Amino acid sequence: xxxxxxxxxxxxxxxxxxxxxxxxxxxxxxxxxxxxxxxxxxxxxxxxxxxxxxxxxxxxxxxxxxxxxxxxxxxxxxxxxxxxxxxxxxxxxxxxxxxxxxxxxxxxxxxxxxxxxxxxxxxxxxxxxxxxxxxxxxxxxxxxxxxxx
Amino acid sequence: xxxxxxxxxxxxxxxxxxxxxxxxxxxxxxxxxxxxxxxxxxxxxxxxxxxxxxxxxxxxxxxxxxxxxxxxxxxxxxxxxxxxxxxxxxxxxxxxxxxxxxxxxxxxxxxxxxxxxxxxxxxxxxxxxxxxxxxxxxxxxxxxxxxxx
Amino acid sequence: xxxxxxxxxxxxxxxxxxxxxxxxxxxxxxxxxxxxxxxxxxxxxxxxxxxxxxxxxxxxxxxxxxxxxxxxxxxxxxx
Amino acid sequence: xxxxxxxxxxxxxxxxxxxxxxxxxxxxxxxxxxxxxxxxxxxxxxxxxxxxxxxxxxxxxxxxxxxxxxxxxxxxxxx
Numbered sequence: 405x406x407x408x409x410x411x412x413x414x415x416x417x418x419x420x421x422x423x424x425x426x427x428x429x430x431x432x433x434x435x436x437x438x439x440x441x442x443x444x445x446x447x448x449x450x451x452x453x454x455x456x457x458x459x460x461x462x463x464x465x466x467x468x469x470x471x472x473x474x475x476x477x478x479x480x481x482x483x484x485x486x487x488x489x490x491x492x493x494x495x496x497x498x499x500x501x502x503x504x505x506x507x508x509x510x511x512x513x514x515x516x517x518x519x520x521x522x523x524x525x526x527x528x529x530x531x532x533x534x535x536x537x538x539x540x541x542x543x544x545x546x547x548x549x550x551x552x553x
Numbered sequence: 554x555x556x557x558x559x560x561x562x563x564x565x566x567x568x569x570x571x572x573x574x575x576x577x578x579x580x581x582x583x584x585x586x587x588x589x590x591x592x593x594x595x596x597x598x599x600x601x602x603x604x605x606x607x608x609x610x611x612x613x614x615x616x617x618x619x620x621x622x623x624x625x626x627x628x629x630x631x632x633x634x635x636x637x638x639x640x641x642x643x644x645x646x647x648x649x650x651x652x653x654x655x656x657x658x659x660x661x662x663x664x665x666x667x668x669x670x671x672x673x674x675x676x677x678x679x680x681x682x683x684x685x686x687x688x689x690x691x692x693x694x695x696x697x698x699x700x701x702x
Numbered sequence: 703x704x705x706x707x708x709x710x711x712x713x714x715x716x717x718x719x720x721x722x723x724x725x726x727x728x729x730x731x732x733x734x735x736x737x738x739x740x741x742x743x744x745x746x747x748x749x750x751x752x753x754x755x756x757x758x759x760x761x762x763x764x765x766x767x768x769x770x771x772x773x774x775x776x777x778x779x780x781x
Numbered sequence: 782x783x784x785x786x787x788x789x790x791x792x793x794x795x796x797x798x799x800x801x802x803x804x805x806x807x808x809x810x811x812x813x814x815x816x817x818x819x820x821x822x823x824x825x826x827x828x829x830x831x832x833x834x835x836x837x838x839x840x841x842x843x844x845x846x847x848x849x850x851x852x853x854x855x856x857x858x859x860x
Contacts (some may be wrong), residue, residue, distance in 0.1 A: 416813070421801070423583070427576020430595070434572070435650040437600035442654075443672075444593040446579070447860045450663060451586035467789055467852050470836045471859075495859055503583040507860045514599060516781075520673055523592075527665065527860065535833070536859030537790025549791040550858040596781045613780070616710055616773050619757045620780075644780060656781045665860075675725040676781065679721040684754070685772070685780030686711025 412476035416497045420504035421446075426548055429492060434510055439489050443523040447507035449500050454464035457542040460548060461501045466536040468497075478529040486522040488513045493526065495536060506538075561625035565617055565646045569653035570595075578641060582661055588638050590665035592672040596656035598649050610650045611699060615685040617646075627678040635671040639663045640659040642675065644685060655687075703729065703768040707739070712776040713751065717743045732762040735772060749776045782808065782847040786818070791836060791855040792830065796822045812842040828855045 426446070452459045474536040475493055482491065489512045489521060509526050513519040530536075531552045538550035575595070582588060599624045624642055631640065634644045634678040638661045645655040658675050679685075687699035708721045730738070732753055740747045753760040754773040766772070809817070810833055810857045819826045832839040833852040845851070 423576050423580035427572050430654075431572035431576055433597070434654075435649045437598075439597050440599035440650075442593070442595040442597060444591070444595075445665070445669070446591040446593075446667070448582070448588050448591060448661075449586075450589035465790060466859070467787075467833065467836070467854065470833055470838070470852065473836065502586045503588075505579075505583075512597075516594070516596070516676065520594070520669075520676075524669055526616055527669075531860045532857065534859045535789065535831075535854050535857055537855065538858040539790070539794075547826075549794070549855070551856065552858045552860065577747065603728075615780070616708075616754065616757070616775065619754055619759070619773065622757065680781045681778065683712065683780045684775050684778055687779040687781075688711070688715075691765060698715070698776070700777065701779045701781065 410480070412472040414472055415475050415493050415495050416466065417491050418498050420496060420506065421494050421508045423505070426505075426508060429510060433490070435496075436489055436512065438514055439512045440514045441519040441529045442510065442512045444521035445507070445509040445523050445527050446505050449502045451502040452540070454542075454548070457544055457546065459502060459540045460461050460543050461499050461541045462506060463499045463539045463541060464495070464497050464506065464536060465539070466497060466534070471495075471536055474534045475530060478526055478533065479530075483523045483524050485525065486513065486518040487515065488518060488522055491522070491526070493530070495530070495534070500520045523526070556647065559623040559629070563617075564624050564642050564644050565615065565620070566643050567647050569645060569649045569655065570643050572654070572656045573668075575654075575657060578659060582639070585638055585661065587663055588661045589641055589663045590668040591661045592658070592668040594658040594672050594676050595654050597654050598651045600651040601689070603691075603697070606693055606695065608649050608651060608689045609692050610690045611655060612648045612688045612690060613644070613655065613685060614647050614688070615646060615683070619681045620685055623683045624679060627675055627682065628680075631660075631671045631675050632664065634674065635662065635667040637667060637671055640671070640675070642679070644679070644683070648690075703764070705735070705770045705772055707772045707774060709774045710776065711779070712749055713744055713746055713774045716746045716749065720742045729765050731759045731765050732772070735766060739774065751776060782845070783813070784845055784849045784851055786851045786853060788853045789855065790858070792825055792841045792853045795825045805846065808844050810844050810852070811839045814845060816851060822856055830855060
């Protein structure tokens with residue numbers, strides 16, 4: 405059997421991920437009639453308040469090649485662990501303002517449990533294993549480095 | 554303290570739920586800057602094959618009033634159990650073709666765990682408690698009644 | 703006393719009717735009515751049925767009133 | 782032997798540099814380099830750092846080669 409060479413897909417988008425592009429992505433799945441369940445996670449930049457200062461944006465940087473590799477490994481593992489039809493992952497680079505979307509994970513499966521569990525698995529793995537760095541910019545132009553919990 | 558009278562919101566849409574309307578729904582949340590995480594579940598009609606016959610559509614009927622009440626109760630309970638910012642639930646009535654979306658659950662929260670867990674909780678509760686009935690229509694015009702597992 | 707009975711989903715399919723009205727000389731309870739329905743329509747006795755009275759799910763038995771509206775609900779299969 | 786060191790996120794912020802080149806007379810291991818970085822830039826020793834060499838995460842120590850590219854990675858905070 406011929407082995408398909410699988411290469412990491414780039415996950416990064418400059419700036420916010422638009423709601424419109426997400427609608428288009430959903431529409432693109434309506435020809436895949438083996439799908440019964442979609443699960444989507446979206447991370448949105450939150451206007452956190454810390455010591456009287458308000459977060460107005462997060463600026464993301466990354467080691468892109470390493471992050472693409474890490475997410476590719478997560479992706480392969482998710483396909484192994486769960487019965488999935490397809491998977492789309494995007495993360496922002498650069499500035500994303502409060503209210504805007506910085507992370508999009510879209511998992512489709514014949515069955516709901518696989519979709520839900522895979523989506524959650526991928527989210528936690530990206531937070532843990534992808535070398536992406538968020539700098540929270542405050543309304544007084546100071547900043548602090550985001551910490552994942 | 555004045556108690557706000559809360560009334561069930563109608564959850565039913567005639568026919569499929571469009572990907573475009575979902576994109577719009579996502580965009581509408583970008584002014585809610587306390588949100589950090591969105592979780593969406595979408596049910597899509599699957600082209601199951603049973604004894605050589607292929608599902609081409611599901612036709613949904615419901616006791617609408619009872620179903621709206623049931624989903625309202627689920628909604629209230631989810632708000633009690635999880636730290637949520639908002640929640641939108643739509644279910645199709647009438648015919649939904651394979652590849653089209655019949656159920657949309659959209660939960661937003663400051664934090665990812667609450668969004669994910671609530672979304673899953675709501676999905677299972679709707680399947681269990683909402684008097685909605687799916688009739689699977691085959692390509693030879695026969696049908697069978699859908700069974701939830 | 704008269705009640706209106708509405709069949710949903712597979713129940714409507716099997717009894718070939720969406721809605722009927724029934725008259726009773728004596729009072730009847732919700733579960734009593736369910737039993738009568740199963741006797742009248744033996745073809746639905748293999749389906750697990752839930753009842754709602756005036757759009758409230760019946761969780762324990764009680765006597766029906768004149769003009770009550772009964773929903774006969776087969777297993778739910780939304781989603 | 783010469784290596785290129787790239788700082789990411791908070792590490793770049795603290796050392797006020799994105800990228801430097803370092804020459805060594807002797808061979809040095811990945812963890813040895815990490816220690817040297819912490820000595821040279823004491824302000825980052827409070828940050829937990831991971832290293833990648835030529836875009837592979839370092840999980841156990843090994844000797845670096847000439848022209849290796851090292852990434853200095855503070856705690857990840859994507860999403």
